[in-house]
Amino acid sequence: MKASDLHAGPAPHQPFGTYHLADGRYAFRIWAPDAHEALLELGGEKLSMQAQEDGVFGIELNTEPHTPYRYIIDGAAVPDPAARVQRAEWSVVEDPDAYFWRHEDWHGRPWRETVLYELHVGAMGGFDGLRQALPAIADLGVTAIELMPVASFPGQRNWGYDGALPYAPQDSYGTPSALKEMIDTAHGLGLQVFLDVVYNHFGPVGNWLPHYASEFFTRDAHTPWGAAINFENPKVSEYFIQNALYWLHEFRFDGLRLDAVHTIGNLHWLHELAARVHASVPPGRHVHLVLENERNEASLLESCYEAQWNDDFHHCLHIMLTGEEDGFFVSYSDDPARHLARVLKEGFAYQGEASRLHKDEARGEPSGHLPPTRFVSFLQNHDQVGNRPFGERLIALTEPARLKAAVALQLLCPQIPLLFMGEEWGSKQPFLFFTDHDEDLAQIVRDGRKREFSLFTAHADPERAAHLPDPNAEQTFLDSRPGTPDIAREEDRDWLAHYRTLLALRARDIAPFLDEAKAIDSCVLGPKAVAAQWRLDNGALLTLALNLGEALSWDSAALPGWLRGGSAAPAHFAVPLAAGSAPTSGTLPADSCIAWLIAGN
Numbered sequence: 094m095k096a097s098d099l100h101a102g103p104a105p106h107q108p109f110g111t112y113h114l115a116d117g118r119y120a121f122r123i124w125a126p127d128a129h130e131a132l133l134e135l136g137g138e139k140l141s142m143q144a145q146e147d148g149v150f151g152i153e154l155n156t157e158p159h160t161p162y163r164y165i166i167d168g169a170a171v172p173d174p175a176a177r178v179q180r181a182e183w184s185v186v187e188d189p190d191a192y193f194w195r196h197e198d199w200h201g202r203p204w205r206e207t208v209l210y211e212l213h214v215g216a217m218g219g220f221d222g223l224r225q226a227l228p229a230i231a232d233l234g235v236t237a238i239e240l241m242p243v244a245s246f247p248g249q250r251n252w253g254y255d256g257a258l259p260y261a262p263q264d265s266y267g268t269p270s271a272l273k274e275m276i277d278t279a280h281g282l283g284l285q286v287f288l289d290v291v292y293n294h295f296g297p298v299g300n301w302l303p304h305y306a307s308e309f310f311t312r313d314a315h316t317p318w319g320a321a322i323n324f325e326n327p328k329v330s331e332y333f334i335q336n337a338l339y340w341l342h343e344f345r346f347d348g349l350r351l352d353a354v355h356t357i358g359n360l361h362w363l364h365e366l367a368a369r370v371h372a373s374v375p376p377g378r379h380v381h382l383v384l385e386n387e388r389n390e391a392s393l394l395e396s397c398y399e400a401q402w403n404d405d406f407h408h409c410l411h412i413m414l415t416g417e418e419d420g421f422f423v424s425y426s427d428d429p430a431r432h433l434a435r436v437l438k439e440g441f442a443y444q445g446e447a448s449r450l451h452k453d454e455a456r457g458e459p460s461g462h463l464p465p466t467r468f469v470s471f472l473q474n475h476d477q478v479g480n481r482p483f484g485e486r487l488i489a490l491t492e493p494a495r496l497k498a499a500v501a502l503q504l505l506c507p508q509i510p511l512l513f514m515g516e517e518w519g520s521k522q523p524f525l526f527f528t529d530h531d532e533d534l535a536q537i538v539r540d541g542r543k544r545e546f547s548l549f550t551a552h553a554d555p556e557r558a559a560h561l562p563d564p565n566a567e568q569t570f571l572d573s574r575p576g577t578p579d580i581a582r583e584e585d586r587d588w589l590a591h592y593r594t595l596l597a598l599r600a601r602d603i604a605p606f607l608d609e610a611k612a613i614d615s616c617v618l619g620p621k622a623v624a625a626q627w628r629l630d631n632g633a634l635l636t637l638a639l640n641l642g643e644a645l646s647w648d649s650a651a652l653p654g655w656l657r658g659g660s661a662a663p664a665h666f667a668v669p670l671a672a673g674s675a676p677t678s679g680t681l682p683a684d685s686c687i688a689w690l691i692a693g694n
Contacts, residue, residue, distance in 0.1 A: 110175030122151040125305040132165035158188040171301040179261040192273040199280040201379030205607040209511040210235040220267035224275040234596025237285035248529025255296030285347035293356040294318035316356040324362040348381035355387040367397035389457030403468040405442035409433035414491040424450040437625035438615035465507035473513040484523030494684040501686035504595040515575030519588040527570040535565035606630035632693020645681040
């Protein structure tokens, strides 16, 4: 099957990019409304492009795949903003049908089965290195990997959120065919593959659009990265919609995670993007769209988007695990257990209330009517680890038993769990912010990071700040690679066994019954202790009790009715109890998570 049969982008009506015509020729198009003249430089020649309507320039000709090209716009050499391959200053003609797919019958997996594993492709050794690591990830019980952005950026190393060319896989990671082979291999192992895409800004280097298409941006709104993208313009809208279709169909990604959509500021466009994606997917294929959205807009999760990364889940538990309360944790520090109980029952902790972090402005929309699978829960991810000054993982910030209890809550509750590369064996390698900029921009980045860290009391000390890792040093990137578990080490084996056991329980007894799962209730049991209960599709009652503080009395007379009534029935499984019934009296141990499942009638 050809990529062109799968709604591959750029499509013929796309005002950007290079695509193969039915007669064998290639069409080159670029939207340059500010330009007077556009030339195509290809094969040692500079060819005049014809001015078409609405500022589009185009040319059609015979050429071969792998041929370098670029555009000359009013005398300035610029890359194709929709290049499929970018090598240094040259875009490269790519044949989208060159890769032969081995697993054409792959149709994805239902969302309820999803267990995400976020990773950085460069830190995993590029597309080929990641491909070799896939069997171990699948063996863990993970069902989906999520790649941090792979769109082309200047230099050899970057988190990916400074991309300049959204259609071109980063050349230092490997070729488009290597990316396709990695995805193909993942599908053969039963793994979905998700991609983090950045549609809210371009990086500070390599984006030439402002020079010839100023209408691409708007002066009426700004983001943390500069002028906002003008999604009101039909050509700009189409540029990003076609990009989503390109990744999903030409590369056969199973889903996209949209970065920081709160900075896009255009709900209509987000609805349009989702509608176009869903309309493009043939019956029987599973494609999932996930958001990062600080605004907690539950309305986007009612029909358009599968789920949202749930920062509220993370922030409550991080405080309870570490005691850190400053920076962006301040809005949860008043009563993290109360916030967590609401998260477990209703999804968001903030559903329209004022937030201290957001200068007491209202944040969020009511979310209690949404199923728990609309929320992606995590204890660690690239942001929450990498945006710390020294990139410490939770294993360096809290006790192992306490962390294992929190992991049990995350992996057994009905929200969709996300792991971060290396956490499953207790990797102690930091994950740091790294770049590969010229010295002027590198210094700006260093200064900016120091300003960010001043929000955190623990890192405001000038002496400590003087030892911050240099984001632009290659060693910072090398130190951020997670490594691999050492099966000779008992500690590594224990962590792996913990994750495998929990994920096996989830796959067997929870995931198959999540489509219509509903929260019953939740409650606070102590300063660092909560309990929650859900009814699954098969009628079973799932109950979780977490205690990250001192041991608590577990007195059935003092428990809420919903919790006291269910706890007397036989338990289908109990964690960490070996077997038998759920606890009805005694104590809830320190640093423990107890789960039990009562079979439905």
